[in-house]
Amino acid sequence: MEQAAKELFETVEEYFQTREFKQFFHFVDAAIYLAQQIADVAKEIHLLLNKAVAYYQLGDSEVAVKTIRKLQPFERHMTASQRIRYLNTVAAIYHTLDDTAHYYEYLMQAYALATDMNEEIALLFLEGNLGHYYYEMKEYAKSFMHMERCLMYCERLNFEAHEPYIIGRVQYINTSLELGKMAIAEAQFERLEQFPHILTNHHYVLAKGHYYCICGDKQRAYELLAQVIRHDGQHETILSTLYERFLHVAEEVETLEQYVETLETYYHYLGRLKEAQAKKQIDQMKIYLNTELLEEMLWHDPLTKVKNRRYLDEKMPIWLDEQHSFVGLLLFDADHFKQINDCFGHRVGDEVICLMAERARQFFSSESAVVIRYGGDEFVVFYSVKQLEGIEVMLAQFHAHMQQCAFTVKGEVHHVSISIGATVVRANVPIEVLLEEADRALYQSKQQGRNRYTQFQQHA
Template sequence: MPQLPPPQPFDQDDIYRTLLESTQAIPWKIDWASQRYVYVGPQIEALLGWRTDDWGTVQDWIDRIHPDERDQVVRRCVELSQAGVDHEADYRALTADQRYVWVRETVHVLRNAQGGTEALVGFIFDIHERKQTEQRLLALQRELQALSYQDSLTRVANRRRFDEALEQAWAQAQATQTPLSLLVLDIDFFKQLNDCYGHQTGDQALVQVAQALAQVCDKCNDLVARYGGEEFVVLLPKVGLDIARQVAERFRRLLQEQAIPHARSPFGQQVTVSIGAGSLVPQPGQDCAGFVHAVDQLLYAAKNAGRNRVVAQAVLL
């Protein structure tokens, strides 16, 4: 039986290098004292396009982090490395052809005999596809949330959004003792509008009224919402009664200028609204539901007084 040749000695470092360079993760090592790369796996070129000799110092790494993440990532990594704590970071890395891809970097801190940081070793992982999927899901979630707060017909906020915004504005006004105003308005003779023209034209009138209201109430803190049916509300944080009255009258004038046809309206055969405008500084023990009810009563006062008008009043609860 022929003799097999004796096993050849092997270089352990070569085996480790082969294992490292056969993985999809990109290995690297940095000398802490000189802040220079001692080793970068050749896989880096497939992911980022940079050659291994393009990584000379830590500054090369810093310069290739997206500006939006750079300061935070660098500060955190330096602090944890100095403290001898292993860590990881997600960020967008610049490619050689000037694109950005998402990567995750895991870092292990090597210490010397005195316990100080001697070197950093780690891996770079490609997480670009996963990050893009996460961002798409997040964008979809935000879109669905926005739709859940929007009236499907008029595209202004719905009753649910108004209820939440009112609670937040009420709590803030109560804490800071600043005024809070509310407009509650209703389209005059809306049933007759539907009877005359049909529900499709009635829906279009609701859309036009909502758009005009949003045009007048264009401040970032104002909220226009469809409260139900032909009724709308406008929430005006940090606004007193005089300004609330001005906003209401400005909207009535704009609606008059637009002259939306309404053959059965006694007011120039066009769409008009009645508006209740109320304001207060919320006090302890008071609640926002009582405030809405009080302003709703001002709306009914406007209707009972003949419609197509604003009734504005400081609210006492």
């Protein structure tokens, strides 16, 4: 199991790092479940963080928030690096939601912790984020200071060829321009212009256009912005801020007739942008809400991955109609399950529930049986009966199989006692009858001392 877990974790990590989100979302929940099974809390935290970041990078902040909330119970288990990343991710999400107060609060918590731990890669991004925050708040001196530090870390960590370096240096230029430090801005432009394709980088173009406007050369700003817009005119990825900046410049440079034409082009762009955003939302839903995942969410219990109560209510009557002779039903639960929760905690309780589900699933063939979580620690198993004579032997074997459920706490192994109620009926008997009979049989098992199976009297 450890080797399989390692391979799955590596696969999910690779998909995350390469931004292959369709494949990432296909495997990540299975990886999280496996991390829970082997009690690897650090890995579970890491995977949940990756999942939240993936939602954030896809622009789905609301789902990212829901995923982040799942991490709150784990805060005391996080390493310093994980907590820094957690706080920075929360800050980024609040920023997209325009919640400036919470954005700054979490950003400063992450910054303080990263400074204490001297986490230089984290500090690189946090200095840049703080520089951007102070720029938006028009506190340009503070922005300038943080952007200088950001670039210092970029150079120290050899990040010059990475996108954060380019964005950081552009932010440094913008702050320099607001402070009137023209010589610094010009020197930074020269450094950036050594990079290939920089002349079509939207961040660079916006900064260069702003520089030309400050210098009073709006014609050059207009030509630069117009060139980039024409270059990307057939694509819906043009940043709205780029087009809006162009409109401000065009209003002063173009004739009235030209400006009216530019406005018409802009309105067409807005229409295309709206269509592109709608398509993007649909594409994102396809990425992490594909048909298989929808089915998984609708019919499966998220903890144990076996079928859920909704499946029992909506699908099992159809399954019963498809049977031709006899069907059996087992209803079982853990004895004194409340004591397990009270003594060892709900996390161990969840582990026991998952063990029970897995043992039951191992015993029965998926083609002839359906395992369902009925509620809490209670499960039902519907199965096709081929020979009535073998029922008693099967029940004894199943009970023996389930008795092997065990969990370990602080090096001590604890076995789980299981009580079972069973019934066998003709296929045309209503599902409510099966459940009632199995429930009565389970009650008898409890009354007779637990840790046993009881078979209800069969219908003729």
